[in-house]
Amino acid sequence: MASPERPRHTPPTGPALTCLVTGATGYVGGRLVPELLAAGHRVRVMTRSPERLRDHPWAGDVEVVRADAGDPDAVARACAGVDVAYYLIHALGAGPGFEKTDRHSAHVMAGAVRDAGVGRLVHLGGLEPGNEELSPHLRSRAEVAAILLGSGVPTVVLRAAVVLGSGSASFEMLRYLTERLPVMVTPRWVHSRIQPIAIRDVLRYLVACARLPADVHRRFDIGGPDVMHYAEMMQRYARVAELPRRRILPVPIVTPSLSSHWIGLITPVPAGIARPLVESLRNTVVCSEHDIATYVPDPPEGLLGFDDAVRLAVQRVRDSAVSTRWASASVPGAPSDPMPTDPDWAGGSLYVDERVRVADAPAEAVWRVIEGIGGERGWYSWPLAWEVRGWLDRAVGGVGLRRGRRDPDQLYVGDALDFWRVEERRPGRLLRLRAEMRLPGLAWLEFHVEHDPGSGGSTLCQRATFAPRGLSGHLYWWAVAAFHGFVFGGMLRGIARAAERRARATAEETPAA
Template identity: 85%
Template sequence: MDAAAQTRVMVQPEAAPHVPSTGAPLTCLVTGATGYVGGRLVPELLAAGHRVRVLSRSPERLRDHPWAGDVEVVRADAGDPVAVAEACRGVDVVYYLIHALGGGPSFGGADRRTARVMADAARRAGVRRLVHLGALAPEDEELSPHLRSRAEVAEILLGSGVPTVVLRAAVVLGSGSASFEMLRYLTERLPVMVTPRWVHSRIQPIAIRDVLRYLVACAQLPAAVHRCFDIGGPDVMDYAEMMQRYAHVAELPRRRIVPVPLFSPSLSSHWVGLITPVPAGIARPLVESLRNTVVCAEHDIARYVPDPPGGLLGFDDAVRLAVQRVRDSAVTTRWASASVPGAPSDPLPTDPDWAGGTLYVDDRVLASTASPDALWRVVEGIGGERGWYSWPLAWRVRGGLDRMVGGVGLRRGRRDPDRLYVGDALDFWRVEEREAGRLLRLRAEMRVPGLAWLEFHVEHDGAAPGGRGGSVLRQRATFAPRGLSGHAYWWAVAAFHGFVFGGMIRGLVRAAEERRPAPPRAR
């Protein structure tokens, strides 16, 4: 790479360069805003001068986004015709970014139902354009269930009676995407890889910044434009080459790749789930899709959205930017920000009848001489590289067991080492509630026969020794069992709670007291 190209890579943002609006501001409805692409699209639309409305089943998961105060948030389930129709009222452009990745055997039916709901609502509301990010799907190959579902959704939206653009992409490269995380961890953790045949399928990846640039520009396309466009970067390669080129960019030794034809998609997804932070439920549709050739058949989009002056971002440059942003903890949205299918999504239950009359609770309280602020900083920094302040081996074993059964394990880490936001992934937990300085509630996404939460309350303690005013930490682990296996699970692990939960609260308090400012020296 020449010096000019190196300089260009250093200053390029990973996100799309802001595309200025070429006409009057439009009102845009974004679905899937809690997902990887949607969460990045919203600020780009705002920067282009558009008004943005966001449809979300859980608006509280959006409140900590920097742009939350600049958009209109509508609480609605994408499958509710009445709610979706109301969300579409007065909208010029709808961005449909919903798909049930890893949603179980019935995900195709769910995808079709929600697409039909949106197609009907958009037509009735007089929406001027639908924009959908779909997937490249070869016409001459048997498609994976995931790609077949994506193609069906595209057909439904194109048949809506509303001018529609479907952007069909293969692997999207960017810090935080499921495809990028899978590639990154496979390459970094396995210098020698025994791989399935799909490592030799041809792929045309595209950088997230170019995807966002196309999406923003589509809002202003003429009404006569009604079709699919293939979008991809300048490089075509197979997955084995992607891993080797990633290793080169990341300054790793060349990887040894040994293809084995006997790996089924199911075995491959569990293998990927053990090696990478991507759980098997998400890895499986990604792996199944990799057996197909996903290369652009045309570049017609350039007639309406010309390539940027420096050209579309190449694979090496996209990886370089993504790797740098991961190292800098500058990721704004991640695959992990989307809930794991089948994970509990309801609020913490307060009525025991909600869980069949039984709700198991491990409650612990400990006073501290540390200030509430010092204690809160330690609580909010829990997990990730800092760990869980008790019996590290037990946490590693629990994470390993979770991954063996297709769960997320502990390898998701945390987005930021010091700050948490509602909706953040935190190892095998997710932040369900956060009140700065006072409350942190985590919801379990590990594989357990029931629903589990871990909650921390930080309170002021005016009666602390020395009259300085300390704090109290209240820690509560709650488990709502599902069936006999749920009860058996609780009692099987109850004997270890003293080591795990007792050690955790003591460790948190001790860490807060050790980091508090020292008292002033006597003169």
């Protein structure tokens, strides 16, 4: 650890730098770009697939260069005129040859930054124990770091273990295993010591490295304040996510290969990614020094602890991601929030039942029916099923259907509506309800109305979304899924028919011109 009497340096400030971010469609790169922009830098991103960046709110604020990391000419063009290059590429999940791919790409980048006269190279690598046989994943990370440090360009390699944030492969594996398995048989790696770090702190270090003094050329270990083993990480995740304590039964004979196939069966994390991560978990990955604080002091409140990092990753996704994903009402506001380029298996489970129907009625007639739903009018499908669901909710201490609604015709954000709560209302277009019945998870019901110029009527989209909590949440969804056609399908048809009847009645009451 850094001795307390050593002088602490503040990263120098100065004119904006031109920063190249490789791997901008990846987990860390996609979050680093807006942080660099916020710090006042000019940003160029290098990617094989520029089209994957179009949904980012910052896409119009950066220069995009199409380049494959293994193509020396393309990488040289990307590095031209750059002050700082961030190398955030890793071939994890590319198959058995990922070490060779990593080696080649690192040599290409080392040559490109040297020839282009880049002033600083920054790489995020993996923590490596000094006296253990490394997994292929960590061995490759160490080799890449050595190649970049030998580039002849001032280089900083930040070495991290598990990065805590929604979308991180290591975090997603932890999330799914903990949420889906109340009892799990695990190999010995659950007792390996790990020092995880929050994505917020990783990004803070990466941004600050752009302005480190030119004579800083070395590796730095970075980690959060907590050192624990994987089994403790699962238990603490369960506590933060308000899940029951997990029962973990270590079995020494379970190999990394078996573990990766098992993880592939239990979670949506691809086996090609799970296997190298699992193999790395057999190593002790704990910081041996904290010298980075000499140049980038810890924030006054300290580095983010494990529980707080998990709380940000889990609660931000569950509390805000639905509105972000459904209606594009906002953009991710924190490094732990989901991003458009996160893999489709990231972010935890989210079950969706979506149905669309064209109604032979104007949008305003459909909206009036939607805004008047619930209470005395009911839910336009299988009334007995709704009554039974209300009785069951009351039997377990929930609110049931007894609350009704405040006004028979109008709703406002925050209104109670039977066992729902109005979460979002855009008059004439959108109504989103959040469930307040007792559930093993979080649920929303959304109605969206659009005028259909082709038919002269309107299009009604109805979406039910459920974020399960623990294994019981998954079992609940699949137990009731068979009834969705009756409940949700009937509700969509009932709303459309009621709107059509209302439209016909209005037309009959209107005197001919």
